Amino acid sequence: MRGLYSSKTKIRQQIFTEVARFAYEGGDYSKFESLPYKIIPGEISTYRESVFLERAIVGERLRLAMGLNLLSADEQAPISTGVEESMIDEKVYEPPLINIIKFACHSCPEKRVFVSNGCQGCLEHPCTEVCPKGAISIVHGKSFIDEEKCIKCGKCQSACPYNAIIKQERPCAAACGMKAIHSDEYGRADIDYNKCVSCGMCLVSCPFSAIVDKSQIFQTIKALQSDTPVYAAVAPAVAGQFAGLPATKIRNAFKALGFEDVVEVAVGADLCTVEEAKDFMEEVPAKQPFMATSCCPAWSVMAKKTFPDIASYISMALTPMVLTGRLTKQDHPGCRVVFIGPCAAKKLEASRRSIRSDIDFVLTFEEVAGMFAAKEVDFAALEPDEKPLSFSSADGRGFAVSGGVAKAVVNAIHRMNPEREVKIANAQGLDECMKLLRMAKAGKYNGYLLEGMACPGGCVAGAGTINVPEKSAAENLKSKKSSPFETACESPYVDILPELENLYNEFSHKNKE
Incomplete structure (x- = not known):
């Protein structure tokens, strides 16, 4: 947990x-x-x-x-x-x-429903009345479930006034x-x-x-020990992840591990926001009925695997991680970039042929905490750095929480075209994401911008986080308030976005040959 x-x-x-x-x-x-x-x-x-x-x-x-x-x-x-x-x-x-x-x-049971010792053998026996398969009988005054008849619907559990019936599912499968x-x-x-x-x-x-x-x-540490400079690209969810490490000391903390410097992936989020805003205005509804955001790799892969006929409606914009890696390597030719965030799926994203040259390694916050412990980095002894990590917007940093991506894109669209109306729908957790796409496929969300997050709560609740997701969301809000500007359209990096996209297209073409 x-x-x-x-x-x-x-x-x-x-x-x-x-x-x-x-x-x-x-x-x-x-x-x-x-x-x-x-x-x-x-x-x-x-x-x-x-x-x-x-x-x-x-x-x-x-x-x-x-x-x-x-x-x-x-x-x-x-x-x-x-x-x-x-x-x-x-x-x-x-x-x-x-x-x-x-x-x-x-070897947990996949799914089962059973009666606990909390059963009071009540007169009403509502559990027997609601069972659609007649799987519940009264044995020695207590409810008893016949496993061969039970279909695990859970109706008996809902009906029991004593909460004595337990529906159990293997935790990994349930998640x-x-x-x-x-x-x-x-x-x-x-x-x-x-x-x-x-x-x-x-x-x-x-x-x-x-x-x-x-x-x-x-492998990351071996790269840090090489002669090649290595940059840490930290995700917006970094706020509050490492106890005792304020934002003003993040740069020096990572330098203590051997990194050359730190860059914010929120900068890439700003560039992704602008690109998705442009795509939405050009594509919806003229060329496609709706558009889905692209930054969550697990959501994107889920959509492509499960709904291949509407997979093309997912934005083709490069993700914040890739854009940040590309921007960093353009500013520091020959360097290496390590994405550091809450997400396990980013490890797969960084292994795709088309982006291998931009992100060299991916580590989670939990893994980096092990590096801090191994190096015995004392956060309290570090000097604060008054220089900001980078110039990213509040909306870019908001990518870390559910609903933040769609909000950023809508704000950018309103900056570009104040008259444009944008309807949004978002889901968190892959179960809910699949329901969202089913409804979209059925035409329920025509004209909408859809945001999907594989982790309930957004990136702050990713598999590699350390902090309690709710606390991380609160820290992220504080981080947003310290941003130098509000929307992605104000980013000083927006002007070089076409150049970064051209680099991507050239690299992709070479890998297809």
């Missing part, structure tokens, strides 16, 4: 910290073998039935944190297998991004808006990668921490 410090959070943080320390200190790769013993010391288990199982799970998590594939449970191999090849300063990524450590999975999680032959969770969009909501929801995404921490 995001914002909750638990044993799951602690282990994740230890793993990111140890991998970061392993990278910063360097040395023999065989040291990797001892890390599970450092993270899980002693002879007595703390979290599971066996200390050996705990270390085996940590070993697989360490491999994923190095960007490596899982080892098969029936394969006899050291956890450092392949580590030496991954100790480089370049991107290491082989699908899939989201992985299930099978022997860490609790997956793509319905991509099912059971394998042993009852363990399994991912259908043809459906998965790598939003990471299953990762967040698994209480057993059996679902893990791959990381690029090690």
